[in-house]
Structures are given as C-alpha cells and as structure tokens.
Amino acid sequence: xxxxxxxxxxxxxxxxxxxxxxxxxxxxxxxxxxxxxxxxxxxxxxxxxxxxxxxxxxxxxxxxxxxxxxxxxxxxxxxxxxxxxxxxxxxxxxxxxxxxxxx
Amino acid sequence: xxxxxxxxxxxxxxxxxxxxxxxxxxxxxxxxxxxxxxxxxxxxxxxxxxxxxxxxxxxxxxxxxxxxxxxxxxxxxxxxxxxxxxxxxxxxxxxxxxxxxxxxxxxxxxxxxxxxxxxxxxxxxxxxxxxxxxxxxxxxxxxxxxxxxxxxxxxxxxxxxxxxxxxxxxxxxxxxxxxxxxxxxxxxxxxxxxxxxxxxxxxxxxxxxxxxxxxxxxxxxxxxxxxxxxxxxxxxxxxxxxxxxxxxxxxxxxxxxxxxxxxxxxxxxxxxxxxxxxxxxxxxxxxxxxxxxxxxxxxxxxxxxxxxxxxxxxxxxxxxxxxxxxxxxxxxxxxxxxxxxxxxxxxxxxxxxxxxxxxxxxxxxxxxxxxxxxxxxxxxxxxxxxxxxxxxxxxxxxxxxxxxxxxxxxxxxxxxxxxxxxxxxxxxxxxxxxxxxxxxxxxxxxxxxxxxxx
Numbered sequence: 001x002x003x004x005x006x007x008x009x010x011x012x013x014x015x016x017x018x019x020x021x022x023x024x025x026x027x028x029x030x031x032x033x034x035x036x037x038x039x040x041x042x043x044x045x046x047x048x049x050x051x052x053x054x055x056x057x058x059x060x061x062x063x064x065x066x067x068x069x070x071x072x073x074x075x076x077x078x079x080x081x082x083x084x085x086x087x088x089x090x091x092x093x094x095x096x097x098x099x100x101x102x103x
Numbered sequence: 104x105x106x107x108x109x110x111x112x113x114x115x116x117x118x119x120x121x122x123x124x125x126x127x128x129x130x131x132x133x134x135x136x137x138x139x140x141x142x143x144x145x146x147x148x149x150x151x152x153x154x155x156x157x158x159x160x161x162x163x164x165x166x167x168x169x170x171x172x173x174x175x176x177x178x179x180x181x182x183x184x185x186x187x188x189x190x191x192x193x194x195x196x197x198x199x200x201x202x203x204x205x206x207x208x209x210x211x212x213x214x215x216x217x218x219x220x221x222x223x224x225x226x227x228x229x230x231x232x233x234x235x236x237x238x239x240x241x242x243x244x245x246x247x248x249x250x251x252x253x254x255x256x257x258x259x260x261x262x263x264x265x266x267x268x269x270x271x272x273x274x275x276x277x278x279x280x281x282x283x284x285x286x287x288x289x290x291x292x293x294x295x296x297x298x299x300x301x302x303x304x305x306x307x308x309x310x311x312x313x314x315x316x317x318x319x320x321x322x323x324x325x326x327x328x329x330x331x332x333x334x335x336x337x338x339x340x341x342x343x344x345x346x347x348x349x350x351x352x353x354x355x356x357x358x359x360x361x362x363x364x365x366x367x368x369x370x371x372x373x374x375x376x377x378x379x380x381x382x383x384x385x386x387x388x389x390x391x392x393x394x395x396x397x398x399x400x401x402x403x404x405x406x407x408x409x410x411x412x413x414x415x416x417x418x419x420x421x422x423x424x425x426x427x428x429x430x431x432x433x434x435x436x437x438x439x440x441x442x443x444x445x446x447x448x449x450x451x452x453x454x455x456x457x458x459x460x461x462x463x464x465x466x467x468x469x470x471x472x473x474x475x476x477x478x479x480x481x482x483x484x485x486x487x488x489x490x491x492x493x494x495x496x497x498x499x500x501x502x503x504x505x506x507x508x509x510x511x512x513x514x515x516x517x518x519x520x521x522x523x524x525x526x527x528x529x530x531x532x533x534x535x536x537x538x539x540x541x542x543x544x545x546x547x548x549x550x551x552x553x554x555x556x557x
Contacts (some may be wrong), residue, residue, distance in 0.1 A: 013323060015518070018525040019537065029482065036341045039314055043337050047500050048539045055517075069499040071365045075373065078342050 001061055001098075002091050008060065012052035016045050024092055030084025037081075046080055053090060067092040113272045113300060116183045116244050116264060120148065122272075123180075124221035126302040133279075133323055136218070139173040141302070145429040147177035149223075152184055157222050160211050161185040162474065164235050164487060165377040166204045168192055168214035169305045170286045175215055176295065182213075183264055185243035188235050190247035191287035206259055206431055207247055208232055234261040234436055235365045246287050247431065249471065250386040259431035260289075260386045261520040266425045267389065274392065277303040278326030280354065281319050283311060283334065290358070293390040294329050303327075317343040324351035329382075331470030333501050339369050340500065349374070358382035358390065360467045360502050367400060383412065385456065387442055389425030392406050412449070413442065419449040419456065466495035466503050468535040473505055474531040478536050485527045487512050487520075496540045507538035510546075519544055 017023040079089035126141035169175040190207040208231035284290035384390035396402035409424040475493035477498040496506035
C-alpha cells in the first residue's frame, strides 16, 4: 500500500510546479534537494506539498497523517531536505498511522 | 556592541541628520555590494536632497516604490527632510502602484533601479486624503504603511515621523542588526529606526530566506535579529544554521504572530545564551517597547511612559505615542491619547499581559496578514466557481495558511479544480494569499447573513 507514496509525493510536487517560475528539479532522484540548505522551494511551497500529500494519503490510503508537525522529531532530523527524505518520512508517518488503524 | 553614544535629543528630521553625522565613519549599512559608513550615507542624503529639490519634490504625498538598500534609505530620509509624506510599497506591479498612488493622493511616484537610476513620475488628478493633508499643511514629515492584502481597497495607515524618532533614540543598543522585515512593513521601519538612532549597523540580506539569514549572521557577525516566529521555526526545520558561526548573535526580537511554546523551546536550545524578546504592536500603533517575564517570553509588559496595554473585556487596548494619525480613508485624525482596540484577545497577570488569540478574520501567514475578502474577490472570478469562502487553516510551520472552500457550478475533481485554480490565480495573488488548502463544498456557503466559514 505504501508503495504508492513516491507517486503521491511526486504528484503533489508537480501540482506546485504550476505556481513556480521554474519547476522543481527531481532529476537527482531521492537526492534531489527540496527544503533546507540547498533549497529549491520556499516554505509556502513546502506547506502546499505537505497539505496535498496528507489529503491524498487520506483519500487513497484512508490514513490520517500530520506531516508538517515535526515537534516529536530530533533536532538533527531533516525530513524535508530531499525528495528521498520526504518519502522516507511520509512512509514512517503512514506506517505509524497504519498501526494505529489496525489496532 | 558599542556603548550608546550620548547625543542631543532627536526631535526633528534635521536633528536625525545631525545624529547620523555624529556617527561619522562607523558602518551604517552593509549589503552584498559593500558597506556604507554614516559619513557616506549623509553625503548620499545631501545629494538626494538636491535631486528632490531640483524636481520640486517637497511638502507632498509621495509613493516610494522601494526595498531595503543604501540608496533607498538615503532617499527615504531625504524625502522626510523635505517634509514629504511617504507611502511605502515594495510592489512594482503597475496596477498596484496606480492603486496605492491614487489612495495616497501621491503627487510623485519614485522608484530606484540598480541603486543609481532614480525615476520620479509626477501624478495628475490627485486628491489628498484628510490625514495626509493634515501633515502636509503642518509641513510635517510622515509615512504610510499598508496593513493587509495586495488587492481590493488599500488600507493605508498614516503616521507622523517624529514620535518614531523619539521612540527609538533611547532604545537598547542593537550593534549589527539584520534587516529581515520588509521595508514597507512597520516592523521593517522599526528595524531601520532602531539601528540608525542607536548608531548601529544594518545588514541588508540579498533575499528573505532561512538560508540567507544563516549566511548573514555568519558573514557579517550579526548581533541582533528582529524576525517572525515562523522564520525562527523555518530556520530550525531547515537546519540552515548548521556549520555557520553564530557566536556573534546576542538578541532576537520576535513578533507579528503567536509563537508556539515548542518552537520557543527549540530556539532556546539551539541558541543558548541568546536573549529572546517577544514584541507586540501593529501597523496602527507601531511596535511597543516591551520586556518579557524572565524565561517566559509569552508574558509581556510595557512600562515606558506614553505606552501601555490594557486588557478590557478580554481585548487588548493599546495606548502608544507612535499611534497612527488615522487611516487614509478617515475623515478625522485620532486624538493623541486614544486607547486603540487591537482586536487581539489578551490575559493579564500582575503587570504582565499575554496574547491569547488574534484578530478575527485576518489570516496570519508566517507574519503576513491576508484579508479573506481580497482572496475571495479573485477566486470568485475564476471559471466554474459558484461561491467561495476563505478562512485560515492552522499550519505547524507557518502558523496559518489560506484555505478556500468552493461551491462549483458543475462537477470537477479536487485535483482538477486545484490545478485549474492555480493556473488562473497565478500572478493575481501573492504567494501568501494563494489557497494552500482547497475543499469542495456540496452545500451553500451562505447562511442568512454570514458566510459559514467565518
């Protein structure tokens, strides 16, 4: 079920490309920078992507996740740094939500 | 940081100029292109005054299309020295410039390109708003800031300059301070006044991003920041301080939106030894001289004579020497001792107060106020929209984002709708105004009198 996540995330990124002057470059695959030191996107775009991913995860996977709330993460964790880290972070959140659902 | 220099009281713009002259070779401004000393800034001001006089720009309303730069600061002070009332706008969009010029009754629109080319355009068919006319008739310099939105009617706030000179000349030394708030925002002007009146050094970033903030602190040994809580949160989330030398940082002022306790704790952990001070104020009142309860930054107190916050029936009311003269649309000026209702909800504990809720209706996106009406007016013009209601949605990263609930004329999927809306509103709304949350409502948005979302 969670194999869908890369597609869901890349769709959310593509949605934002409409608003941007230059499309977000994912040519480096999982290592493509998103938000951080080598930022491609600003905070509003990041929030938009997270909102879209949350909505699609809910509608397609029936899981409720809150990606923007990072208050439980350690300070050195950077879930939004790259496309790969965002996929991994979303997977972790979805897996946790899935466990909650099955319990 | 330098000791505060004992100088004569700055009560007029001419006294401000003498005050700047006294700082001589100290660095006034630093930007990528180099540093500008106070002596050099005063030379620039002298030249710009000549330029303005030659063009007859004196005792008038002026729309100054500008952002932070040495030349723009020189021109702004020069405009004040010639007793102009200066409306500030960073937007260069022709429609926006025309709207603001008309609303301000501007006789001139001034903009600068490449730090050297000053374009002065004389306006015709102007009608001075009463509060602007009051200042011009009194030969008194002033300024206008616009408090929300970039579409719809311009809500301009008219201020006298003099109270701000008095307010900041006795304020705490800032050393080297980063100009991170916008030049046309009351917070940006507060930063400018604070630095110049305490003979500090203003660092002008290349852009407003967490990455640039880290770079500037490191490269220019910044001592003081005045930023929004959202920016502090983004700096921590993005890790942009890692590998940077931030030993110079001594003080962080923050305000313009609520600060979450989680973020505050993280900031304290990441910036040990840095003094954190929450400020409170608004375009209408200026930024109040606040101190915080030790280790509890959410509790503030205002003890400077002439400034106070009184919580009446749960609402914060502000008395401020830097209170606006009034809005551009007002017929009369506010009395100087007005107790101004902020609309923010507050609590009191002894001599301290705390903001417990923000003004209704306005959406605070990372410290930028967005008017729902401005957004609704644009979305209503898009295809297949029967009705729309805009409100704020909570965001752990930005505080709030804009959410739009729409009723469609004919069925459409959410993803199709969002993609189409984005194509249609691109360029018509600022990034902060763009709805990040879009939902389709199957039921009408109107109750008898009010839109349901509000």
